[in-house]
Amino acid sequence: MPCIGTTATEHMETQTLDIPVLWPNYFEDCEQCVKRLVEALGCLDGMLSVHVHPDRRTVEVSYVKDLLTFETIRQAARDLGVTLAERFKHDKVELVGLDCPDCAAKIEKAIGRVPGVSWVSANFATSMLVVEYEPSLVNLDVIAKKVRQLGYEVVLPGREQAWPSRAVAEVLSKNIRLLLTAASGAFLIGGLLAQFVAGRADVGNFILISSALLSSVIPIRSAYYSVRARTLDTNFLVVVAAAGAIWLGDYLEAATVLFLFSLGSLLEALSADKARRSIKSLLEEFPESVLVIRNGQTQQVPLADVEVGETVLIRPGDKIPVDGTIVAGESTVSEAAITGEPTPKTKTKGDTVYAGSLNGDGALEVRTSCRVEENTVSKIIHLVEEAQAQKATSQHFSETVGRYYTPVVITIAAIVALVGGVAFPYAYGVWLKKALTLLVVACPCALVVSVPVAVVCAIANAAKSGVLIKGGVHLEALAQISVVAFDKTGTLTEGKLNVCEIAAFGEYTAVDVVAAAAAVESRSGHPLANAIIDYAKSIGVREMHVSFFEALPGKGARAIADGEVYYVGNKRLMTELGFDPPEDNLFVTGDSKPHTVAYVANERGIIGAIAFADSVRPTAKATIAELKSCGVRKTVLLTGDTADAARTVAHCLGIDEVYAELLPEQKAKLIRQLSSSRSEKVAMVGDGINDAPALAAAHVGIAMGGLGSQSAIEVADVTLMADDIFMLPYTLRLGRRARSVIVQNIVFSIGIATLLIIGALSQHVSLVGGVLGHEGSALLVIANGIRLLRRKR
Secondary structure, eight states: OOOOOOOOOOOEEEEEEEEEOOTTTTTTHHHHHHHHHHHHTTTTTEEEEEEEEETTTTTEEEEEEETHOOOOHHHHHHHHHHHHHOEEEEEEEESSSSSSSHHHHHHHHHHTTSSSSSEEETTTTTTEEEEEETTTOOHHHHHHHHHTTOOOEOTTTTTTOOOTTTHHHIIIIIIIIIHHHHHHHHHHHHHHIIIIIIIOHHHHHHHHHHHHHHHHHHHHHHHHHHHHHOOOOOHHHHHHHHHHHHHHTHHHHHHHHHHHHHHHHHHHHHHHHHHHHHHHHGTOOOOSSSEEEETTTEEEEEEEGOOOTEEEETTTTOOHHHEEEEEEOEEEEOOOHHHOOOOOOOEOTTTTOOTEEOOOOOOOEEESSOOGGGGGHHHHHHHHHHHHSSHHHHHHHHHHHHHHHHHHHHHHHHHHHHHHHHHHHGGGGHHHHHHHHHHHHHOOOOHHHHHHHHHHHHHHHHHHHHHEEEOOOHHHHHOOOOOEEEEEETTTTEEEEEEEEEOTTTTTOHHHHHHHHHHHHHOSSHHHHHHHHHHHHTTOOOOOOEEEEEEEETTTEEEEETTTEEEEEEEHHHHHTTTOOGGGGGGGGTOOOEEEEEEEETTTEEEEEEEEEEEEEETTEEEEEEEHHTTOOEEEOOOSSSSSHHHHHHHHHHHSSSEEHHHHHHHHHHHHHHHTTTTTOEEEOOOTTTTHHHHHHHHHHEEEEOTOHHHHHOOEEEEESSSSTTTTHHHHHHHHHHHHHHHHHHHHHHHHHHHHHHHHTTTTTTTTHHHHHHHHHHHHHHHHHGGGOOOOO
């Protein structure tokens, strides 16, 4: 249920807040729920305005403080959530046999009329139906029955395996259409030969009518269901047009129209199916059963029956079927299917592996950490399917235009037939042909499919490259980004401190200092300990024998190593020991200095100091340069670290603006300030947890390293699954490519439709030409959208 939470900033009499909102997965998909939230909050006394930003998951409210409190707003949202949860249910089902764009509109309209259904959305590109209904009035079985009455099959949640007719439906929707189209084409050629080669018009006409009948089997069936659904789709209009041509005695034109329409529909269905299958390829070759070690015995067990905590044996070359931790074995593992990173990683005992990864040449024993339906691949597919089902802003535009376009053109066709026939009775056949041609071009299939196919292909491309984009809204927003803000630690830097410089005093060398520090820290649990020990190992420092160790909380530690007392700690410890620490600028180079300095001393005094810094990611500088080359106007660094550390990183990477020593809410405030200009669209890149307020405030929130981090996936609009910031320019470029393709498709489909209408009215486009233009434009926009499946790294 919606749950609002923020810190209100005091204003004089009215208050305007942009509030982060936590809502269920279905909420963004459901237009009705968004409207209900606006209405529920708008009815409160003192509320001036309410605006929901689904793409940013925020609600902007403006209210009079004397009449309304923030807590009242929060409670109203909670009450709405309880009401929605109790009264409405949201489900998503897969449709089978959805082979034309206006079929989706037909289903949407018919299901929307079912009593108890309050909202429905059918997506042709994904073949998914999202429905909101009242369980007290209707259930999913009734909705499925209605879909089947329209001539389509439906896969209900959790019943995929128990549904034997799915394969039959797929064969009917593809192979039979293929056979009928091929037979129709053969008869069409035969009719032409009989008419124009053998001179047998009667035989030729009979064969042509047979060709038309073969081609019309599926369109007539679809037209029948279209009439039952009280809507007019392309199948109905083409059948009427072909029947009119036969009535006028033009058998060749009728046969050609139906054959071309059948061929175009077949190619259109196959092309759309390619886009639908793109993300499901993640599940290819996934084993149905796995080897599980139970009571010391290896057993073959169905994958769905593997429980949390069980040990799964993964043989060399197998696809890893579970998320878990390696308890035995060592191997190289490719995570390319999840992260897009082609280089395999060496995995050994204690390392985490993820479902969908490919095991190398070693055997592994993996203790599972979750059930199969909760593993990484299942999460990715679920999120991507949800994203594909969401409608982009441009898709709403194309569907709205399409909704009014068809009735207008049909009305024009009726007027042409009636007025032309009455005014020019001697040329009635000519005017009827014009009207029939207008009917053929009346359904804006190309326009309706132009946006969703591009969005689906782009999101699938991103998912295969290890980037999750949560819907067309966010994909379109990526294309508009002009400012990119970054968190520092763990985003632009590695997120762990490393030794960066060593200073030795008096007769001691840097090796002496490192050896003493490593001896003390070998018994410590301090975050700096690993950095010192790793550095000591890397330069081959001799290990000292430690006979005593004591931690000094808040100051450091001391130990006896090789019979001598050593201290490692901060300036406060050195001062308490009676030593005079060096000046603060000991390691300053220019205007930069390290993050942390640890002093090393013995009983006689300070023998040296070690500087630590968080290493900048190797690809960070190239990422900033690439962002600027792909149209980002400004880059900004937002960090809670010190100003000196922030300036050092920004100077190294070429970042334009720096804001340091920020709390999470201050980061969010700065994001809103950066977004205040209408011309600026801001993306925030962070780790998805500490930066949640800033990610929510940005036009697009981008989380780093989502692999294994469910919180990162949930909080952001876009998640880079691999811990690779260089995927960011790829993601922005993909958004820009997608926008370009969407604009091309919309302009092309509207332009072709306009030309076809003008051509039909002026008699420059025949009935056959209308079918070619109609089917050809739909095929071209689908083919143009499918270009987005190509992975450009």
